[in-house]
Amino acid sequence: MEIEKDILDRANAWLTPVFDNKTQEAVKEMISSSPADLKESFYKNLEFGTGGMRGVMGVGTNRINKYTLGKNTQGISNYLHQQFPGQQIKVVIAYDCRHNSNTLAKTVADVFSANGIKVYLFSDLRPTPELSFALKYLKCQCGIVLTASHNPPEYNGYKVYWEDGGQLVPPQDGEIINVIEALEYAEIKFQPDEKLIEYIDKEVDDAFIKSSIENASFNTPAKDKENLNIVFTSLHGTSIKLVPPTLAKAGYTKVHIVPEQAEPNGDFPTVKSPNPEEPEALSMAVALADKLNADIVVGTDPDCDRLGVAVRNNDGKMTLLNGNQTMVLMTHYLLEKWKTQGKIDGKQFIGSTIVSTPMMMELASAYDVECKVGLTGFKWIAKMIKDFPQQKFIGGGEESFGYMVGDAVRDKDAVAATLLICEIAAQAKAKGSSVYKELIELYAEFGFYKEYLVSLTKKGISGLQEINQMMVDLRENPLKEIYNERVVMVEDYQSSIAKNIMTGEEEMMTIPKSNVLIYYLEDGTKICARPSGTEPKIKFYFSAHLPLDRAENAAAVEKQLDDKIKEIISELNLS
Structure with a gap:
């Protein structure tokens, strides 16, 4: 396989004394014997996506x-000095269980400190939501967490948070990327x-x-908490x-931890995907729950x-809830509690x-609060x-199994969400x-909403090209009818036009x-196509509803809704 000139030029730049001998030897090996790997490794710069890099x-x-x-961190250091001149800048760094997370976290800490920035570094692995909390608690200007969330074991990642505790958003992310891209590795x-x-802990x-x-x-009364039988897994x-x-x-005293998955392990040996x-x-976890006759199962990503949740259905069988279901359950519960406490006055x-x-829109309307809707990502x-300080945030989430309770943490938070779903379960029991x-009662009140996700993995350069072409085709040849229902509205977030x-x-x-x-059909069915910002995937989201x-x-x-979604998926050749 012939190596393209621009790829070879980028690789040769890593054969200079700026890079250590081990790195140079690895590059030489790819040039001589693995041109395909060389291309994948050098054809572009790693980019910031939905959930960081x-x-x-x-x-x-x-x-x-x-x-x-290191280049990211040097660029952020330069940007921090621009934004906070004359101040003692402080950052906090956390990392997860993945291979090399601890050493990469120390590298990031080293670069910040070399630039005169005070660093708080967790002494051991910690959850991502604690990083968001720690940033505000320690009054830092910036926070970094080394994590690739639920991606496969060969991945790692780098998420950047700002002084409000939330991740970077435009235009600031673009400004920082420009600073990073202008740097040379030698700097x-x-x-x-x-x-x-x-070090902190x-x-x-x-x-x-x-x-x-x-x-x-x-x-929740103490006896009701003690009566709830919980199985929990950290998925390594x-x-x-x-x-x-x-x-x-x-x-909560009856918490049974899945022992085989309790030890942090970047290989995630007991699951195909964490x-x-x-x-x-x-x-x-479900098997252990059946053995122990548990009421609820909660599992979290690395x-x-x-968080994923399983509960017993009306036949006593453990049933997995999807992210939308846990979101509406938790949101309704919070809204009801806020209403009971007299805390809703139209400014929430x-x-x-x-x-x-x-x-979610139906819930907001019923409780006289606003439902703000944004792009994917917390x-x-x-x-x-941050933008609406005059309004109080109650809670919110997204379909991908994330939820945020209040504003103490400015990212999805499986610690607080796990406690919240246990509160709901204990009080219901x-x-x-x-x-x-409780979920079925919500459907009876607001309509039965059923969602489904199809996620297609397309790896590498060819996969990226295939994903891009699928989106081009959907734009240039828009669907006009699906499942014998006419398309009535198309929202294109790339052009910002709703037609x-x-x-x-x-x-x-x-x-x-x-x-x-996003396509909307006559009967209110919603179909969305979106390339993932964190994985080599294109995702198709389906939502249909009927009165109950x-x-x-x-x-x-x-069953009616499931059958309908299955037919639509088949019609779109996604099955």
Whole structure:
């Protein structure tokens, strides 16, 4: 295989004394014997996406390594000095269970300290939401977490948070990227100033647990907490550090941890994917729940920002809830508690995303609060909190199994969310109900909304080209009819145009541009196409709904919705 000149030029730049001998030897090896790997490693610079920067670990500009992360950190250091001149700048750094996370975190700390910046570095792995909390608690200007969330074991990543506790958003992210791109690798300052690096742990842990309990506890009697039988799995990730202590401190005594998955391990040996969105990931926890007759199963992803939940249905069988279902359950519960406490006066809001269930809008309307809808990613919900200080944020989430309770943490937070779903479960059980029954009652009140996700993996350069072509085809040859229902509206977030197909009228949308297309059918069915910002995937989201006259008919209505979504998926050749 012939190596393209621009790829070879980029690779040769890594054969200079700026890079260590091990790196140079790896590049030489790829040039001589692995041209395909060389191309994948050097064909572009690793980019910031929906959830920061994620990539395969290895040598090259398109890989996670000490040089790509060092360059990021040097650029951010320069930007911090521009933004906060004359101040003692402080940053906090956390990392997860992935291979090399601890050494990469120390590299990042070294570069910041070499630039005269005070660094708080967690002494061991910690959940991502604790990083967001710690940033504000320690009054830092910036925070970094080394994580690739639920991506495969060969990945790692780098997420950047700002002084409000939320991730970077436009235009600031673009400004920082421009500073990073203007740097040469030779400009990275790797030599640390150790006296500027301070290790942190218990004090911040205790404060975070206290805050989580204050935000996600709602006067559940002690006997009801003790009566809830919980199975929890950390899926080999960071949540083992904080979720069990938080539940214990909150008064939950029957917490059974899946022992085979309790030890942090970047290989994630017991699962195909450490992603609670995947039913298989919770199979061991569900098996333990059946053995122990548990009421609820909770599993979190490696960096503890997403949670998967399983509960017993009306037949007593453990049933996995999807992210939209846990989101509406938790949001409704919070709204009801706020209403009971007399805290709703029209100045509150909940948050959601354009690919999540429209049922969130129904909940907001029923409780006289606003539902703000943004692009995928909790950085946009955090931005809502920052942009609308006159309104109080109650809670919000997205379909991909993330939820945020209040504004103490400005990112999805599986610590507080785990406690919240246990509160819901304990109170439901105490009154002779269940989480599942509560969900069905919501469907009876607001309509039965059913969502489904099809995620197609397309790896490498060819995969990226295929994903791009699929989006081009959907734009240039828009669907006109699906499942015998006419398309009535198309929202194109790349052009910011919403077009009424029936009238031809176009309206400009105010949400920031993104490579997303949403089709709406006559009956209200919603179909969305979106390339992932963190994985080599293109995702198709489906949402359909029907009225539910009474809870007893839920199974029949759900089957109707499932059958309809399956037919649409088949018609679109996505099955």
